[in-house]
Amino acid sequence: MTGDGTVGKALDVLDQVASYGRPVRFATLLADSAYPKATLYRLLQTLTNQNMLEYDAEHQTYAPGMRLVRLAHRAWTQSSLAPIARAHLDRLSAEVQHTVHLAQLDNAQVLYVDKRNAAQPVEMFSDAGKVGPAYCTGVGKAMLAFLPTADREKALAQQSFHRFTEQTYTTTAALAAELDAIRDRGYAFDREEHEPGIICIAQPILTENARVLGALSVTGSTQKITLEELERLAPQLARTAAAIAADAQDWRFPDMKLQRTGT
Amino acid sequence: MTGDGTVGKALDVLDQVASYGRPVRFATLLADSAYPKATLYRLLQTLTNQNMLEYDAEHQTYAPGMRLVRLAHRAWTQSSLAPIARAHLDRLSAEVQHTVHLAQLDNAQVLYVDKRNAAQPVEMFSDAGKVGPAYCTGVGKAMLAFLPTADREKALAQQSFHRFTEQTYTTTAALAAELDAIRDRGYAFDREEHEPGIICIAQPILTENARVLGALSVTGSTQKITLEELERLAPQLARTAAAIAADAQDWRFPDMKLQRTGT
DNA sequence: AAAGTGGTTCCAATATTTGGAACATAGTTT
DNA sequence: AAACTATGTTCCAAATATTGGAACCACTTT
Numbered sequence A, B: 001m002t003g004d005g006t007v008g009k010a011l012d013v014l015d016q017v018a019s020y021g022r023p024v025r026f027a028t029l030l031a032d033s034a035y036p037k038a039t040l041y042r043l044l045q046t047l048t049n050q051n052m053l054e055y056d057a058e059h060q061t062y063a064p065g066m067r068l069v070r071l072a073h074r075a076w077t078q079s080s081l082a083p084i085a086r087a088h089l090d091r092l093s094a095e096v097q098h099t100v101h102l103a104q105l106d107n108a109q110v111l112y113v114d115k116r117n118a119a120q121p122v123e124m125f126s127d128a129g130k131v132g133p134a135y136c137t138g139v140g141k142a143m144l145a146f147l148p149t150a151d152r153e154k155a156l157a158q159q160s161f162h163r164f165t166e167q168t169y170t171t172t173a174a175l176a177a178e179l180d181a182i183r184d185r186g187y188a189f190d191r192e193e194h195e196p197g198i199i200c201i202a203q204p205i206l207t208e209n210a211r212v213l214g215a216l217s218v219t220g221s222t223q224k225i226t227l228e229e230l231e232r233l234a235p236q237l238a239r240t241a242a243a244i245a246a247d248a249q250d251w252r253f254p255d256m257k258l259q260r261t262g263t
Numbered sequence C: 001a002a003a004g005t006g007g008t009t010c011c012a013a014t015a016t017t018t019g020g021a022a023c024a025t026a027g028t029t030t
Numbered sequence D: 001a002a003a004c005t006a007t008g009t010t011c012c013a014a015a016t017a018t019t020g021g022a023a024c025c026a027c028t029t030t
Helices: A005-019 A026-032 A037-049 A066-079 A082-096 A138-145 A149-157 A172-185 A227-231 A234-251 B005-019 B026-032 B037-049 B066-079 B082-096 B138-145 B149-157 B172-185 B227-231 B234-251
Strands: A053-056 A061-064 A099-106 A109-116 A188-191 A198-206 A212-221 B053-056 B061-064 B099-106 B109-116 B188-191 B198-206 B212-221
Touching: A005 A026, A005 A037, A005 A061, A005 B005, A005 B037, A005 B066, A026 A037, A037 A053, A037 B005, A061 B066, A066 A082, A066 B005, A066 B061, A066 B066, A066 B099, A066 B109, A082 A099, A082 A109, A082 A212, A082 A234, A099 A138, A099 B066, A109 A138, A109 B066, A138 A149, A138 A172, A138 A188, A138 A198, A138 A212, A149 A172, A188 A212, A188 A227, A198 A227, A198 A234, A212 A234, B005 B026, B005 B037, B005 B061, B026 B037, B037 B053, B066 B082, B082 B099, B082 B109, B082 B212, B082 B234, B099 B138, B109 B138, B138 B149, B138 B172, B138 B188, B138 B198, B138 B212, B149 B172, B188 B212, B188 B227, B198 B227, B198 B234, B212 B234
Parallel strands: none
Antiparallel strands: A053 A061, A099 A109, A099 A212, A188 A198, A198 A212, B053 B061, B099 B109, B099 B212, B188 B198, B198 B212
16 A cells, blocks of 8 residues: 555554554554564664654653654745745735635645634644545635546545535535536535534635645634625635735746756 | 665655755755665655655656645644643743743754744744754753753764854853853853844753753843843743643653554 | 563565666757 | 757666564563
8 A cells, every 4th residue: 555665664654653642652553553563663763763753761652753843844834835825824814804724735635734813823833734634624625626637536536525514525426516516616615514613715726727736715603604705705815816826836946957066 | 874774765865855945856966965866766756655755747846745744743743842831832922022932852953843922923833843053042052951961962962063153152161061050050041142132041841850851932132131131031931841841741641551452 | 480561682584775877858059 | 950968767686674473571460
């Protein structure tokens, strides 16, 4: 499934460790692992002295390491839309006075890369890095809808279709129809499909040649806002998305001739 | 130097890619790399299809991938002090009305894991994940000072001693003396050692058995505050640090018997 | 003191990685 | 249009790292 030799296995293990929400012991990992004792042991050691994991000698537990945070900072800074979109999100959130999300696709899942909370100040990492389902969130559907057919098929096949609420689309067919509608309309809604009482409008962020960069959304609770009111924000969302896409375009130049090495 | 077989090399390459502040081409990487063409090529491929790197086919460039952001979220949530310290930082920053930093040691460097900016709302990832020198920042020195002798020696050996300002300590000996003073006093100052006009007071966060968990600091510009005024905040800093340490203590339990697998 | 649990180390068989060199594919120059 | 050049990609036998069953060690429990 994972492949890619030792490196793939090591990253597998890394994911596994990260997946428990707290430090884990060797035995726990072993029980859940596909790898034999000695192999797992060595992988953990390698990752630990690479600082990808942290080992707590006292409790004999492994936890994801700080090197990841350092690396992710770089990833976030240069390959996420977040730094480019920041100013635009600030403005949008100030204008609409609702929670704004910025997301990208990662492996057929939604990865939130930034957030503005109208009420309280931002919550840092607590949200950047979070993942969510693609088939039942506004941003997820907005992105899926504009994917090239082949990619969309692939992504659809990877959805797990858990019925979170009454409204959740739980079949590929139903979702596909919804995606077509979104494609026509230009933006997506989340009609309490993921969480009861939570609705949103989401807009894809597309390049000139229609490649999906990400999506942004405005979220509200049904007690405070209606779908119709959200829909009225569509032009503002579209404008913001376009502005972000334009900025991204300028940003994405390669380095080209720069490096030099002696004979 | 790096060791750890293929995995080590792959992570090396990952670091390398991250270290350029923007997408890089194969040739650039090759020129700077210790690995031969074919090897580097395969490592990049592996990392790419593991989503640790992202490859832009159009520009033929590599950039750190989104999987890192996902992993780092986990790392930040469970092995950094940040989630535990959040409430305490909020309070402290509200009280002192100055910028507050929370940092941990990563590989003899300072890794900032959270920040409160008195003036404007938080800046997300833009600061969490940032690294800085240990020998010339308040938090860095506060942590170094309370490290067990062996660890401290090792960390000192890894410092690079760039003279950022007139005040920067540039020798191991000078720094060692400063660290002793800090140890006696209980907290550290940054007397414009890293950036002219910027001063701070920093307090280590220690466990019951004096293990260094991290450090926190209050920073100000010389135009707005003096060292003496900062020093008056010491008790508040100490209280906050103690509270964080106490919370961390409770948090850090291992999982213990929980997992089960059928025979 | 014997049995059990959880973690660490060994080592020969095996599968992977290695890297020099050849190959492919634009893009440029003569 | 042919020769040249700069990049990126693929090959393959030799060198090397990974593998995992089993033995071992250090504690804790019965």
